[in-house]
Amino acid sequence: MPERLLLQHLRPYAGRYALGCGFLALASLCALAIPWMVKRAIEALEAGSAAGELQGYVAIILALAAAHGLVRLGSRFAILGGGQAVEFDLRNTLYGHLQKLSLGFYQTHRTGDLMSRASNDLSAVKLLVGFGALSLMATTITFVGTLVAMLAIDPRLTLYAMAPYPLLILLAKRFNSTVHRQSQAVQEQLGALSAQAHENLTGMTVVRAYTMEAGELRHFQRLNAEYLARSLRLARTQAAFSPLLGLIAGIGTLTILWIGGAAVAEKRITLGSFVAFNAYLAHLAWPTIALGWTLSIVRRGLAAMGRIAEILSVEPEFRDAADAVEIAPHVRNAAIEFRNLSFAYEGRGPALRNVTLTIPAGSTLAVVGPTGSGKSTLGALVPRLIDPPPGTLFIGGRDVRGIRLESLRRAVGYVPQDPFLFSRSLRENLALADDAADGKRLAEVARVAGLAEEIEGFLHGWETVVGERGLTVSGGQRQRAALARALLADPPILILDDAFANVDAAKEMEILHALSQVLRGRTTLIITHRLKAAREADWIVVLGEGRIVEQGPHDALIERGGLYARLWRIQQLEEEISRA
16 A cells, blocks of 8 residues: 555656666666776786777776766756655645544544654655665666676676675565564654654643643653664664675675686686676675665655555545535525434444424524533534534535535634634734735724724734744633634624633623624524523523423523523522622
């Protein structure tokens, strides 16, 4: 699977790699021609040739050396450039795939490990398709070309020179397997280390609040020590292989000096041929020694590609059906219907049970209930942040699973309880919903969200950078910024999932009053634990253990004396105590 995926990304640049391979072959031909010219020059000296003939050989050798350098440079541009292009495509493919995966995937995969795969593993793949490919091609071409040249000089000497190589192949095979296993272990540990660092940096407030610094440092040190141990094991394996290859090659060279020298003394080969043969044997030294380094790059790259392939093999949970349709971005007449909807998260009991409910077009529905009653799940189902069962959720009479996902989410403005702000300015964070919005429009949605006065009080106003995850502003300001962002998109459907949980009650009522004009004609679902906010809705639904236990307008629910009335009395009592 990793090899097939890698070939898939290499295929568009096959021409570049073929050109680079051609350059390498030409460079190898130039390099191999030099010892042959030296052979001819020595034989000419032995024959008593004139100085002019020797100068000609010198000129040819210089020209071959210059051509070798230029052609080799061309091979590097072709192959290393192709490697950069493959990395570019693979990085975009991985990032695009991560954008499509469901929220459940991110709940089961640590962010630090994903970052490690997107950075360290991709770097290892880049080395494989760049320097690794270059070295593998160069080593193969050089080895084959040199072997042919040596056979042309003396097949018997070549046989002696090649005698150690079967042992070398066996060692290389074992080395290859060991390096792959150890590389995989190193990459996995690096992912765990990155995940630990990421969690501690993003959760630094909690770490310090609970004085966890010493314990987290010890945990990090244990992970780091294991990473060091695994890296050292890999380094020792890699370090032992090249000297071993050098030793085998050295033994072969000594053998050739002994046998070849005797052959020259016995006049079986010329001195020039012996010098050229030794030059070719020396030419084999680098490919032999580089074999370990090359195989290490290949195995590490393939191990890294395997980790990337694991992510790319995860199928997106949400896909548009073949007959999925667009939903108009401003469908103000779209009712939302839940038809006998039941839903359970994987490995857990039902979050919603047989919910049947209609939110008429242009109306506002409030959903209340105790913690864990399924309120947030109900809201997340509408934009398909989690997928409802087929035939259970409809917008404008159409099953949401038959609506193109991008179109659906453009039609639904969703404000979660724990909103996310990017480490950008407030203006940029709001403009994510509509990058063409002008200052007047931004100011209007900030006013409705109760954020305008506070923005004016910031040192840099709209250009204030909110920091990573928006941690430099308060929780209430983050929620109101998220509300303003949703309003800027002007969606026909709006879902507020406890969007005022970090705003005081007085500010919440002020925002709801400003929202009353904006929500007119817009289908709105307000999920809240504050019943004063629910009281302003056209209809109220009370959930309990995933079921609808009550529904109706505020006054009727109070008169009924059920769960809603009890929750109302508790909140009234809490307010009286807080005022006392």
